[in-house]
Amino acid sequence: MSLAYPHQSSSSVERPGWRKLVGFNIFTGIIGAVIGYIIGWYIGKALTTTPYYEYIRVNTLEDDLALILAYSFGVIGFLVGMGFANYPVGRMLGRPASLREKETGGAWRYFGLSTDHKVVGIQYLVGVGFFFFVGGLNAMLIRTELLHNTPEFVGPEKYLTIVGLHSVVMLGTLTSAVLGPFANYFVPIMIGARRMAFPRIEALTFWLLMAAGVILLSTIFFGGFPTGWTGYEPLNDQALMGMDSYILFFALVGISMVLLGMNMIVTIVTMRAPGVTWGRLPIFCWATFVTAVLMVLAAPMLIGTLLMAALDRAIGTSFFLTLGGGSAYLFENLFWFFGHPEVYVLALPGFGLILEMLPVFARKPLWGYRIAVAGFLGVGLMSFFVWQHHLFVSGINADLRPFYMLSTEIISIPTGFVFLAFIGTIWRSRITFTVPMLFCFAWAFNFLIGGASGVVLSDVPTNAQLHGSFFVIAHFHYTIMGGLGFAFVGAIYYYVPKMFGFKLNERIGKFQFWAMFLTFNATFLPIFALGLKGMARRVTFYPADLITLNRVVSIAAYLLFASMLLLVYNVVYSLVFERERATDNPWHSKGMEWQVPTPVPVDNFPDKIPDMRDFDPYDYGVPVSGGGAAPAPAGAGA
Amino acid sequence: MDEINHGRRFTIIWAVCTIIAVPLVIWVLGPNLGYGEASNAGEDQATTLTVLAAIATPFLLLVGLYLVYAAMFFRQPRGQMLEGPAVRDDAKVQISWIVVTSITVLILAVYGSVALIQNYGDGTGSGASPLNRPSHVGLRVQVIGQQWTWTYRWPEYGGVETPGIEIPVNTMIEFNVTSLDVIHSWTVKELGIKADANPQVNNIAFAEPNRLLSFEYRCTELCGIWHGAMYGFGRVVTRPQFEEWIHKMQIKYRPAEKYLPPFALTYQPKFGSHRAGFEEES
Numbered sequence: 001m002s003l004a005y006p007h008q009s010s011s012s013v014e015r016p017g018w019r020k021l022v023g024f025n026i027f028t029g030i031i032g033a034v035i036g037y038i039i040g041w042y043i044g045k046a047l048t049t050t051p052y053y054e055y056i057r058v059n060t061l062e063d064d065l066a067l068i069l070a071y072s073f074g075v076i077g078f079l080v081g082m083g084f085a086n087y088p089v090g091r092m093l094g095r096p097a098s099l100r101e102k103e104t105g106g107a108w109r110y111f112g113l114s115t116d117h118k119v120v121g122i123q124y125l126v127g128v129g130f131f132f133f134v135g136g137l138n139a140m141l142i143r144t145e146l147l148h149n150t151p152e153f154v155g156p157e158k159y160l161t162i163v164g165l166h167s168v169v170m171l172g173t174l175t176s177a178v179l180g181p182f183a184n185y186f187v188p189i190m191i192g193a194r195r196m197a198f199p200r201i202e203a204l205t206f207w208l209l210m211a212a213g214v215i216l217l218s219t220i221f222f223g224g225f226p227t228g229w230t231g232y233e234p235l236n237d238q239a240l241m242g243m244d245s246y247i248l249f250f251a252l253v254g255i256s257m258v259l260l261g262m263n264m265i266v267t268i269v270t271m272r273a274p275g276v277t278w279g280r281l282p283i284f285c286w287a288t289f290v291t292a293v294l295m296v297l298a299a300p301m302l303i304g305t306l307l308m309a310a311l312d313r314a315i316g317t318s319f320f321l322t323l324g325g326g327s328a329y330l331f332e333n334l335f336w337f338f339g340h341p342e343v344y345v346l347a348l349p350g351f352g353l354i355l356e357m358l359p360v361f362a363r364k365p366l367w368g369y370r371i372a373v374a375g376f377l378g379v380g381l382m383s384f385f386v387w388q389h390h391l392f393v394s395g396i397n398a399d400l401r402p403f404y405m406l407s408t409e410i411i412s413i414p415t416g417f418v419f420l421a422f423i424g425t426i427w428r429s430r431i432t433f434t435v436p437m438l439f440c441f442a443w444a445f446n447f448l449i450g451g452a453s454g455v456v457l458s459d460v461p462t463n464a465q466l467h468g469s470f471f472v473i474a475h476f477h478y479t480i481m482g483g484l485g486f487a488f489v490g491a492i493y494y495y496v497p498k499m500f501g502f503k504l505n506e507r508i509g510k511f512q513f514w515a516m517f518l519t520f521n522a523t524f525l526p527i528f529a530l531g532l533k534g535m536a537r538r539v540t541f542y543p544a545d546l547i548t549l550n551r552v553v554s555i556a557a558y559l560l561f562a563s564m565l566l567l568v569y570n571v572v573y574s575l576v577f578e579r580e581r582a583t584d585n586p587w588h589s590k591g592m593e594w595q596v597p598t599p600v601p602v603d604n605f606p607d608k609i610p611d612m613r614d615f616d617p618y619d620y621g622v623p624v625s626g627g628g629a630a631p632a633p634a635g636a637g638a
Numbered sequence: 639m640d641e642i643n644h645g646r647r648f649t650i651i652w653a654v655c656t657i658i659a660v661p662l663v664i665w666v667l668g669p670n671l672g673y674g675e676a677s678n679a680g681e682d683q684a685t686t687l688t689v690l691a692a693i694a695t696p697f698l699l700l701v702g703l704y705l706v707y708a709a710m711f712f713r714q715p716r717g718q719m720l721e722g723p724a725v726r727d728d729a730k731v732q733i734s735w736i737v738v739t740s741i742t743v744l745i746l747a748v749y750g751s752v753a754l755i756q757n758y759g760d761g762t763g764s765g766a767s768p769l770n771r772p773s774h775v776g777l778r779v780q781v782i783g784q785q786w787t788w789t790y791r792w793p794e795y796g797g798v799e800t801p802g803i804e805i806p807v808n809t810m811i812e813f814n815v816t817s818l819d820v821i822h823s824w825t826v827k828e829l830g831i832k833a834d835a836n837p838q839v840n841n842i843a844f845a846e847p848n849r850l851l852s853f854e855y856r857c858t859e860l861c862g863i864w865h866g867a868m869y870g871f872g873r874v875v876t877r878p879q880f881e882e883w884i885h886k887m888q889i890k891y892r893p894a895e896k897y898l899p900p901f902a903l904t905y906q907p908k909f910g911s912h913r914a915g916f917e918e919e920s
Contacts, residue, residue, distance in 0.1 A: 157863045228860050234837065234907075235820040235862060322838040323907050328821055329836065363714070364722035371732050393823065394834040395815075395841035398765035402751035409743040416739045420732065423704060428644065429722040430714040441705055448701045452694045459750040461686040461760040464679070464832045465672065468823060468858035534673055534827040536858045539866030543854075588719070621724030 024083025025112040033211070036077020040070035062241050065314040067222065071248045075211045082207055083113045087200060099199060103602050113207070115199030118600055121185025122499060123206050125492075128180055131173035131213050133564075138166035140561055143554040149547050151540035159540050161224030161242070168216060168229045168246060172253040174480070175295070175342065176209060177488050178349030179260055183288040185499060187264065189593040190282045190617070192273025192610045194603045197266040205260040212252035219245035228538055230339070233320035233331040237312050244313065247306045254303040254338075257345070261295030264288055275613035282591060282617045283366055286373050287352020290380040291345050297384070298341035305334040329396050336387040344383040346480050347447075348376060350487035351418045354443050357494050358425050360589045361437035365618040367424030371417045378414025386411060392463045401460050408458035415451055419444070434587070435509035439490025442517045446482025450475060453528065471531025474524045482520060489516070489567060496571075497582030501598050505578060508570040515563035522556035591617045648707050655703060656696045663695050664688060673827040676853070676874065677845040679761030680830030682753050689749065693742065763815060763823075763833025763841035766903075772844055776809035780901070783815070783822030783835035786864035788855060792884060797901030799894065800887045803855070803872035806880040807847050815841045816904050822868070823859035829874075834859055840903040847874040 044066025079085070083101075091097065102109040103116040110123055141162045145153045154162060188196055196202045219225055223240030231250070236243055268289045272281070281289075308319040309331070318324025320331045351372075359366045366372070385407045392401055422444055431437065453475040456462050466472060497503045526549050533549075535542050542550070574580065585594040592615065596604060671691065672684025714720060754760050758772045780791040782799075791799045805811055815824050817835035825832045828851060833843040850873075857868035875883065899905060 151866070156866060160860070160863060160865075226860070226862050230860075232821055232860070235860070238820060238862070329839070332821075362712075362722060363720065365724055365726050367725060368727045368732060370727065391834075393762045393832045394821075395763040395765040395836065395839055398759065398763070399769050401754060402747070405750050405754075406744075406747040409747050413736070413739050413743055416735065419701060420735050423701070424725075424727070424731070426708045426712055427725075429708070429712045430720045431708065431712050432714040433709070441709065444701065444705055448698060452698055455694065455746065456687070456690050459686060459690060459746065460754045460762060461679075461683045461750060461757070462690060464760055464762045464830060465683045465687070465827065467832060468825070532671060536825070536856060536866075538860045541866040541869070621721045624723045624725055 023112075024081065024086060025108070026082070028083075029078045029081035029207070032077035032079075032081025033074045034077070036080075037070045037074035039077075040073030041066050043073070044069040064241060064244055064310075067241050067244045068248065068310055068314050071215050071244065075208070075215075075248075075252065078211050079204070079207065084200070084204060084207075099195070101200070113200070113203045115195070115203060116602060117184050117188050117196045117199065117202060118499070120202050120206055121181050124176060124180030124184060124209075125499070127206065127210055127213075128173050128177050131169050132177070134217070135166050135169035135173075136561055136564060138162050138169065139557065142166060143557040145540060146542075146550050147554050149542045149544055149550070156540045157226070158224065160226040160228070160538065161220065163538055164225050164228050164246070165216070165219070168249065169213070170480075171229050171342065171346070172216070172249060173209065173213060174484065174488075175253065175257055175345050176205070176260060177346075177484060178353060178491070179264065179288060179291060179295075180206065180209070182353065182491055182495060183264060183284075183349070186495070186593045187267060187285055187288055188271070189596060189600065189604050190285055190591065191268060191271060191276050192592060192605065192612050193267065193271040194605060194609065196263055197271060198263045201259050201263050205256045205263070208252050208256040208259075212249045212256065215245050215252070216249035219243075230335060231306075231309070231331075232335075233309065233312070233328050234322070236309055236331070237321060244310070247310050247313070251303050251306045251310075254299040254306070257295040257299040258303075261292035261299070264292035265296065268292075273609050273612045275611060275615055279370075280612075280616070282356060283369065283372055284352040284356040286376055287348050287355075290376040291348045291352075294341045294345050294348070294380055294383060298338045298345070301334055302338040302342075305331065305338065329394070332391055332394060333388075333396065336390045337384075339390065340387040341380075341383045343476070343480070344379055346484050348379060350443065350447075350484040351376065353487040353491045354440050355418070355421055355425070356591070357436050357490065358422065358440050359618050359620055360587050360591070361432050361434055361440070362426050362429035362620075363432075364425055364429040364621045366421065367427065368417070368421040369618070372421035375414040375417030375421070378417070379411060382407060382411040382414065389458055389463075392460050393467055405458055405460055409455060412451060412455055419448070434493075435504070435506060435513055436490045436494035436587075438510065438513045438517075439486050439493065442513070443483060443486045443490070446478050446486060446520070450478030450482055453478065466531055468537055469531040470527045470535045470537060473537060474527035474531060477524050477527070482524070486516075486520075492567070494587070497586050498593060498598055498600070500575075501582055502574055503580045503582045503586060504570050505574045505580075508566070508573060512563060512566040512570055515566060516560065519556050519560035519563050523553055523560050526553050526556070590619045642711075644707075644711065648704065651707070652696075652700055652703055655699050659695050659699060660692055663691050667691060673830070675830075676849050676851050677761065677829040677831075677847045679757055679759075679845045680828065681848070682757045682760055683830045686750070686753055690746070693746065697742075758844040759842075761830040761832065761843055761845045763843050766840045766842065768842055768844075772810045774810050775812045775844070777806065778812045778814065779803065779805065780814040780816065780903075781824045781833075781835065782818060782905075783824060783857065783861070783868075784818040785820065785862050786857070786868040788822075788824065788857075788868065788870060791901055792887075793901050795884050795888055797895075797898070798884075798888045798891050799898055800884075800891060802870065804875050804880055804883045805847060805872070806877040807850055807874050809877070810844060810846045813843045813845070814903060815843065817907075818905055819907055820861050821859050822857045822861045824855060825858040826853050826855045826872075828853040832858065837907045838904045850874050850876070 048065055100115050102112050102114040109119055145159050219242040222242040224242040225239050225246045227235050231246055268285055311317040312319055318326040320326045320328055355366060355372055386404060388397060388404045389408045457466055457475055493504050493509055530546060530549055535546055582598055584598050668688035671687040675681040675684050755770050758770055759768055778793050782789045789799050789801055790803045791797055815833040815835045817837045822835040824835055829845050829847055831843050831845050833841045852871055852873045854869060854871055857865055
């Protein structure tokens, strides 16, 4: 147990190697997980043999209750092994309060509970990167199966599991792709704070996500799951035990989201340094804040819904089963009430990153700060009023469809604000096309196509043609991969010098950008065409005349995957072969995160919290007299 | 500050491209959108796709061309580090942007809603009791989804259940879509029909085929491992051909009738769950 006080040298530094292994870290965590799993399994098995359980469970072949309890106890055991119980228990035993754990101590601190937000940020980057890779591998398997129009590679059952894994890994872990690494690392620095509001909870969100990821991947040992990421009932209920992995994964991701969101909200509300008023908060912090609110409001719906699904599966309730008085509509309704804010949880941090990077390389202040913030708030608010556009053909509330059509189309107005801020910022600017700036432009192009195709899908008559087709796939890959994904990779190039102290190679970076941008579009533009030709989602059988187009897509997708591996290559190359040490502020940014030294001290601001009353993160450009040279993006009156 | 009036120059470029592109979208791309327009719903959907593509084009060009324009003309001179003008906003531009996007969005929503109501749901599943029903329904057919096949029952022909479907041309048809197990979705792209098949829900869609053709029906809601194989082919035929076909079917499937439940709008699911205590019905 290491309850170090601020500035006290951590005891772990002097400990011998074997002592580190039995301390509270990932190894003891894994041991705790195994013990918890075994305990949970036997409790579940014991409960299954009680007379009551025999009564309600007539036709049972599987051990859902045992597996769900095993997973739950396994997670608890893992967290205890990681040391998350030490502090609460210590406090109950009367030990003094402390804020800090494992903030120093070399590479070892990355394998345990660390209360340094910068350590957690890097943990997140590696963890999310790993699951991004796993999701990408699954995408490659999908594309390989679709080389033929009949199931010849993995077969229909494994195919559905692979589709499910791809989508769930991506949607579950990428919710934290920006807030995890970049917001955890940079929001405290941007607002002039020394740490997050709840450092232990911050660490908890990361380790919960990792535990959830392992649970999800373990689905392959229990038969996989056939439902895709939506997990619709009653197929969910009918599925094998692998479905329980999905349920536990998403529920844990939901808990992680709520905690992460709450931590961000409290940090941004209460810990801003003097001068960081709401009107001067960096735009990335605003995006983080709105995303965090969406997480806190939407994710509990997911957790509750999945709990109901788990009860249906394990102990014979029938919330979603029509024969027992439940409703399959209920699941769809509840799921999408979470599901639609969720897609904006994926999109908004990308907006924030792009608008944060843009002024640096345009050498102009962020144009339209207030309208961009209004855009975030508008998107956040409206995202709770559109969810039934996913259910236009389901027959649920059919007479309300004009309302959902309107609300969905209205959400494109605040999204347009973000584009306006982008357009205004680069008007008459002085652009340097560094790798992050290239990614900003690519974001604008991709999200434009994603947004326009979204308007097509929001219209009921066209939705009737395109719902459930490959057009939808192309649409959300343009918004999530083309939007969030490109912002994420751009932000890696932008922030690695600050996080790790070296610069990624610019030449390889540019090559990687063009490879990624071109192959991304070569992959997903033809998918629009496939959708317009009527290719349905999640099928292993499709009309023979679509084989050629599918093969084009598959080849482009392989190259896209290769371009992502190029990013890994760039990291290795820049780290090992041609290491260029980064200066404190290689991009000449005015943001607070670039004014602190590299590597960032444990306390961010060791002496005292900065006075930011005269600080302006977007203090670029030369003053213009009278404002007469105001930008007039000409076609704005289109 | 350079001499070029970027605003005017970009506006001209954009206007010229728009004037060229929009007719191309309407008359070259438009006819290729949509799957066949073999019903009132399919026709309207294809038209809507064209309209949306035409409305989106100026916006796509605006941002797309602007990105290219900015990348070409708003560059940092090589080897220098100049700052741009420190302009932070412009109320006029922002207000006009808001007005233009809002008006466009409202037009789209009104257009979509009118199309939806005029065409009786435009071929989509509109729930058990659609507010807006056509007065001239000429035929009712029940579409039943189950893992992993579609069957059809004909209430006006004694509730006979057939494994295939033929429907008469120029007749407003009411499709009652339901499921016996999980959620499916009955999609006929040629006729512009898409309606989810939910257990214990009667989901109604209307469409009026306007030409003779054979069509493909397919499940488009993930329903288990053979979801992709849940498709088949039907035909739109003349009314006499249809009558002949359905009478043949009535004779052929009469022996099966005693195993069928009486015709109803929904049926007890085959199982609620294989685990939750509901035995399969005998």
